[in-house]
Amino acid sequence: MNEHLKELRKEYKDVPIPRELDDIVAKSLNKKSKKKPLFMWPASAAAAAAIFTAAVNFSPTAAEAMAKIPVVKQIVEVITFNEIQEERENSSIDVKTPAINGLENKALESNLNQSYIDESQKLFEEYTDSSGHLAIESDYTVIMDTKELLSIRLSIFKAQASGYNENQYVTIDKENEALLTLPSLFKNDQYITVISENIKEQMQQQMNADSNKIYWIGKDELEPFTSIAADQQFYLNKDHQLVISFNEYEVAPGYMGAVEFEIPTEVMKDLLVGNRYIK
Incomplete structure (x- = not known):
């Protein structure tokens, strides 16, 4: 190269x-x-x-x-x-x-x-x-x-x-x-709102702790992040935790790269179809 x-x-x-x-x-x-x-x-x-x-x-x-x-x-x-x-x-x-x-x-x-x-x-x-x-x-x-x-x-x-x-x-x-698929893990589409709100909380916490971190969640943003897609990219890690992934520029400036958020099982446990996958 x-x-x-x-x-x-x-x-x-x-x-x-x-x-x-x-x-x-x-x-x-x-x-x-x-x-x-x-x-x-x-x-x-x-x-x-x-x-x-x-x-x-x-x-x-x-x-x-x-x-x-x-x-x-x-x-x-x-x-x-x-x-x-x-x-x-x-x-x-x-x-x-x-x-x-x-x-x-x-x-x-x-x-x-x-x-x-x-x-x-x-x-x-x-x-x-x-x-x-x-x-x-x-x-x-x-x-x-x-x-x-x-x-x-x-x-x-x-x-x-x-x-x-x-x-x-x-x-x-x-x-x-x-x-x-993401919808297959949950009883209904309420997971979209619950996960989205948790991610916004995590974004705000990260920005409060580190001034170098920026996420597009403010009201003044041109296209603020409001919600994940129903079929948002995700994976399950070795601890069987749900991790939501965003590509570069999707919810943050380019220098932040691709970002991901581990969702606490506690906040969505009542929405899960079972505990086979997410624990």
Whole structure:
């Protein structure tokens, strides 16, 4: 990456960047892209399976040992499906595409993986269509992986006139093979008001404690934050706490970056459908 792009990566100025953000959950549930994937599945998984099968077939001892192992549900995991890396004179791209593997619900697995491929394709097309300075990075993090739940964060960074961060989240109930949405965690839509009010309280407390922090909640703001969306980005952390996420420029100036708020279970416990997910 040249020096100009490195400077852009660090600056994070307060200039909003126009953007259209696709909701990953809506994409996975409501439509399947007609675009053909740019990528092919890596051969490593198939090769490993072939080696494993050959070892069992070759060794009677191994076969006998395998026969004694109880059949268990396939492990659900997140792997790197593909990575695109390229540098040009004025631009660069480094995009990792995650893939979920091991779900018995193959329709859900396929739709989620297709949504990740679609996102990578979109970023790659943006990169190839650009004639100016542009750096694009995308990577994923497994936030929580337990017997019951899997939470994944897809992080996207773009540096052009300024820097911009976007986070997308997926949370899966591994036992029931279901994609969790924010509305599915609550009895009714009252959660929107309760969570929004708690977030505004947290914002005000943070600003009172630190003059460098600014959130757009004042009456004088051009577009003050008033409420979360019904399908606001969220994830469940390792303590089974609900965390609400906002992308850069969504509720605060650019220098604040992407921000998130852990919601105390106490304030919404009466609204939860149960304590399986949020505790």
